[in-house]
Amino acid sequence: MSLSITLTLNGATRAVALDDMRVTLLDLLRERLAMPGTKKGCDRGQCGACTVLVNGKRVNSCLTLAATLDGAEITTIEGLAKGEALHPVQEAFIKADGFQCGYCTPGQIMSAVGLIAEGRAGDDPERIREGMSGNICRCAAYHGITRAVQEATRRMAEEQKGDAA
Amino acid sequence: MPDTTQPIRFGSNAGQPVSRRDGIAKVTGAAPFAADNQPDNLLHAVYAPAAIARGRVTHLDVAAARAHPGVTHVFTPANRPALEGDPDDKPTMFSFRVEVLQDDTVRYAGQPIALVLAETLEAAHEGVRLLAPRYDMEPSRVTLDDATPFDVEPGGFGRPAATVHGDVEAGHAAAARAIDVTYETAAQYHNAMETHAIVAQWDGDRLHLDVPTQALNISCAAYAAFFGIPAENVTISSPYLGGGFGSKAIPIGPNVLAILAARAMGRPVKLMLTRQQMFGPVGHRGATRQRLRLGTDAAGALTVIDHDGLSATSTFDDFMEPAANASQGLYAAGALRSTHRGVRLDIGTPGPMRAPGEASGSAALECALDEMAEAAGLDPLDFRLINYAETEPGTGKPYTSKALRECYAQGAERFGWAGRPLAPGQMRDEQGMLTGWGMGTALFPCPMFFAEARATLRPDGTALFETSAADMGQGAWTSLAQIAADSLGLPLEKVEFHAGHSSLPDGGVAGGSGHTATAGTALHTAGIDVVRQLGEIASADPDSPLHGAGNARFVAHDGRLWIEGDDQRSDAIEEIVMRAGGVEITGQGQGGRPQEVGETYAMNAHGAVFAEVKVDPDLGQVRVSRLVGAFAAGRIINPKLVESQLMGGMIWGLGFALHEKASHDPATGRILNADLAGYHVPVNADVQGLEVITVHEDDPHVNPLGIKGVGEIGIVGTVGAIGNAIWHATGKRIRHFPIGIPDLLG
């Protein structure tokens, strides 16, 4: 049995034929669409490595069946930078050394982008730590991650102010 | 061997807090990890793990699995193709016996019992489920009390020897005060975020592997041995590791199965362990029970440290956690004894996990030391200072350098240790939380392995440096390039650095906190070899200001070549090369430690960790509210990355102290909490008030670069510091790790 869905993936709308109803968004990206930037750390919603944005909200792509996503807009780590220009969260992660091995990093960054958009944490470190705790980093780069999210939050708020002015 | 008589000056790159050079690749998702590879015609492999710890597999529904659409093949012990190498042999020093469907015996839960190959990952997983194994189960032995201990036969890797210095019985007899305490540490699992993964491709009798490994060239030899091909027929690409922590240093059975399947099917095979499978055939930190008998004289000087460790290993291989060794080398006791015993359980073979021996041993030692200080009525820091070792205890060897006193002083100062009440249970915060302060000393040896490197100076003034061993997150892409650039006096952006492929010069092992020192020395000497050749060219060139310099020593900095100690004569490197006809100059380097250095000196990195905990008096919940670590680890090549690594290590210490424990089901022997929901590792919300101080240390002896290594020491003092802080908050001395809510309730 096969089904075709339409996705807007990192800004480009495309039809995707699903060969199997069991396919998760994570395995669709990684194994079928040649987009392995999103990582698998547990495949059951326990680590956050697979975090992407679906319709602007952060979700664990390993827990999301691709078949449920017809018409959805999806942003992955590959779609965050604008050409050479990194997203402020990506820049902040490099500057604050918010990673070591880099394996959890795509998920951390997508989660941070989602968290900032939720607007619940601001630049309060304690709330950021809480809001980022669905993303495990075994290298334990948490200190840098928190600082990176703080810094990106501030910078994005300033840029928004600048845009509004 | 490098010249160890000449300490090396700081270049302009070493010491700089440069951001990771692989940063952009990592934040954009472009950094390729092994399982990201997707060759054409790929088959997916998933293995079935045993659900019991001991017995036999009596039935597998192979027909049901094979009938599932997409499943192409099922391997079981009945039809597994032959291997040329004996899986019970250990092809290299860093190998364990692997389980690759030899027979139907189950030796531990999680052992591979069948392998399913399919066109899709979904079909392979479903095939595994359909196998519905049945077992003949025997009672399993999974706790330290379930089998009879044996004395460890010393024999290198995984079989620690006993060490005795001084008259232990006299030390006991001389004690005015003594304690006799037993601590336990739990089985812990590495759980790198990237699970083990491999993509195996054969081309005739040549094998290419995309597989994360901390030891590329050793792994080539090991995998080659299983398949009866020369090591040079195997190439491994391992540019990025999603964390290693020791578990990716050792060839593992599932990888052998994937390679075997690829050969049998004539197609590339990808196998990625599930998170649950990370609790099985890929090593772990074995459980320990440690008895410590300490004595002091009336003034508080230690007369004896007598440390016996009981370590769990598997029924079929040896890796006994060398925990008791942590008591050697640190405190100036009159007598020292470290002994090890093992116990064979129905578990996967343990292995090295970040600070093997030191982490578990120090956890027990530092708490015992606190108990001894308490018995002597002394402040824990004062007690450690009374017993400060100026030379290595037992051997009397001088330390190459030891700024531990400064670590104590700077850490205590930053933490605000002064004024700590001696008695426990004295401090509460505004919320009424019981508050306690504890400390621990950290020590980690400075091993060097062996590595080779190549430096190529190109006519355009840029350079290429190459060594195989990879970056698993410690920052080698960056710090090794900094060392390399300094050897040629080049700015970092002119240096290209290649690593992570077995075809490059053998970079040795990225592990044991020795990679920066070992591969760094190899890269440095390769650069120096280029400088030497440049000097020869310039010296022979009548047009060079360095003409006739003969066998003077040359140094390179600021893009020029100089005669050492003479700042009048120099020549631009680019011009030397240009006048010589625009040649490429290639230098070779090696890194290792001359044996005499180890015989003459004791070499360790040191540190002091101070912890503050808050314990909820009603709920028993523990929070670590502050953690300050001061470390002296020789020359720091990149302070930004070093801070990250030390912090990461300290957070591992927090996980050891409060979270990490694999619990076995007594009925089946299976690990009950084999996933990240059940096996807790620290998350972001666990981490606050973390501070790292790096204490300046010049070490002219440890290696020419003065590097000691920081990968593991962070975990070492932290566990004890947290345990001691919990005692100080509550008055409860919990003698096992992790310490949980049930321990502190009531």
Ligand code: FES
């Ligand atoms: S892979 Fe999805 S949460 Fe871990």
Ligand code: FES
């Ligand atoms: S950077 Fe390695 S797991 Fe987060």
